[in-house]
Amino acid sequence: MTDTRTPRTGPSRRTFLKQAGTAAAGLVIGVHLPQAARAASGAANVIQGDGSRAGAAPNAFVRIAPDDTVTVLSKHIEFGQGPYTGLTTLVAEELDAAWSQMRATAAPSDPETYKNLDFGIQGTGGSTAIKNSYTQLRRAGAAAREMLIAAAAEAWGVPAGEITVRQGRIRHEATGREAGFGSFAEAAAERAVPSEPKLKDPSDFRLIGTDVPKLDSRIKATGDAQFTMDLQPEGTVTVLVAHPPRFGAKVGSVDDKEARKIEGVLDVKQVAYGVAVYATGFWPAKKGRDALEITWDDSQAETRSSEEIMADHRERAQARGKPAADRGAIDDGLTNATKVIESEFTFPYLAHAPMEPLDALVTLRADGAEAAFGSQLQTVDHQVMAKTLGLPMEKVRIHTMLAGGSFGRRGQPNGELAAEAAAVAKAWGETDRPIKLVYSREDDITGGRYRPIYVHKLKGGLDADGNIVAWDQTIAGQSIIAGSPFSGMIQDGIDPTSVEGARNLPYAVPNFHVSLHSPDVGVPPLWWRSVGHTHTGFATEVFLDELLVAAGRDQVEGRLALLGDHPRHAGVLKAVARMADWEAGAPDGRARGVAVHKSFSTYVAQIAEVSVRDDGMPKVHRVWCAVDCGVAVNPNVVRAQMEGGIGYGLGAVLYDEIELKDGKPQQNNFDGYRSLRIDEMPAVEVEVIPSDAEPTGAGEPGTPPIGPAVAIAYHRLTGQRVRRLPFVKSVDA
């Protein structure tokens, strides 16, 4: 969610305790293949449904079945960023398993056993899935291996030290004995869990650092992957909710006569989130919702237009706010500069628009409730759902489904979706009746939880030799975490997610100041892939380019000269310059832009090669990308995240803005809220820098550099500085 994090703590002894029966029990959802059939199919590398019972349990993360398959319970949601494969790799490495025997599934919601060690609760975000799990999951694999060896040694009556494990086979050379994991799984699970399992030396890695095939690729290519949207147990009731068109509005009055006449509509109920239409399927629910006559009470609603909010932020940014960083003497630095350059950058509201709109299936039971959905912050969702249903947490079981993207959308600090899903199930009231809340695309895009509007005001000073002597940056924009359970991260009035990537500018500038205004706005905010870096990366890199141009410096050399104290920034920058053959320059009619930005402890440099389309918009032909994320557990997944991060970021900077008019979002689907399409996707070449540093994130850091790289190239082509995103709002056609 942010790269300002709590100190890392080692995995606790408790993590390795065997789970009690209740904690291990999950949900049985949809088609549940018998174990033997699943193994025989060979394709089900991701166990959908109740994977937590897929065999003997040497510890909380590993299940070993009689057929030798090993299932890793992922505490992190899989929505495309690759944790099922990555976490399973960590276990398989230390277990000395064969990759073909490995499976993955979702861990149940458990705030202690499955907590993100960086967050202290269970949840995924801030590109931390591999980072926080790296040692923990390796230890889980190593512990299971030692337990299997001990069980085999006892059964065979040989010393444990003489037993080897390779490619999933347990062997005793001298006696010629050999067995698979399944033979000793039960016996191993009965043994004491080693408190200090021995981890491999990295030089002995066989899987970590290699491109093992992703576990979920096949089922996603065949349509077999099951998402929440696809869950429809017998008797499922589908619910669409008419949400208020303005944020903060409430239902005034409802006339549901026409809605109730729609064939397939079962009921209409008012809930805290709007008016819920219950139906036999999506289509009647939608028709029923369209037929509602609702008057809304806007007395508490945000009724401003986004232009007014931008104007408000622009005005605030003219004066410094609360200090977020300060070194040297900024006023003296600016006063003594021979040249001062000022620029203002404006960033719009952005929706995430993951391919699968928000959805959740909730079933009330006589003794509690079950829920299945793409829960990203399980502990928050779990608490909120329990509270909404008036149940203790242990009576509510949450099964985390594969999710069709998130980009932040599912990581709601207040558990809004979970609360709404619980509320509509509770309003229906019937037990053992699956209630599926579905957002239409329009609900998703008009539903708020946007990346807020930000305005950056920058002043930079150059001395007579063209050195940057002062950098004064004022940021105005809504806090994402104020009033949420994450608000404890706010220190001295500074929401770190508003200034990350700016307050820690890596360039050597002697007089440096960053300050922040966090005005209240009635539009619900949310983190959007790379969070603060979505705007700080653009503003800092483009403004730096303005200063370098004013000083007559090269994009690469100029940056390198300022990165003396930041060798990993410099490392990715040098690598990308080599990849693109920077000295050779762009072909005729094209120009190149450079950007380097660290986010979530990962360093990324990109070079974009751009031309101008007939309509004046940039056409991005090629992107070179160098990434240093420490140990790359699966370099292929890291490359994929860079490719995707570039495409996701590029679509947004070119086209995307949610405009509010009198408080109402004006875009509601992919027609008005454009997504990058295949014909606009550049060729992308990614190099993962070899490193033995601690692994860091990959999901988000590919996104921030693409916008500034394109904007800088565009400036070289046209002379125009794009300082108001998206490009379509700035370029001259």
Added chain:
Amino acid sequence: MAYSLKVNGRMREVDATPDTPLLWVLRDELGLTGTKYGCGISQCGACTVEVDGEARRSCSLPVASVENAEITTIEGESDRVAKAVQDAWTAIDVPQCGYCQSGQVVSATNLLRRNPAPSDADIDQAMSGNICRCATYVRIRQAIHDAAGKLEG
């Protein structure tokens, strides 16, 4: 209203109002959930199926309009071309979240049936109606070329 539909080679009887989009008949009536809902307005292609050999957006096809048509969904994409596409998709790990990929695979399979050696421009033309928010486009393009190569060889 009762409709007879030919889906994946089988005749299926469904009961739906005439305006119900084929997408929701497939998903909610026939349980064929491989075809996805993404936008409902023919913008994203997650719901792509083949209707009489053409790639169509099932979210915008009323069930009344597809009676007597041959409908193929991702669940029914099983011939040599479809298999080559799915193998190519798996071999280079195209999918990220995977939600759009049924539609991508159906569009790509349909393209290769019509054009066994598509150029990049052909791919752009055939695939630009399929949005991938994870932006797996680089690999989609590569996998289509890979599948074409396999089918040729």
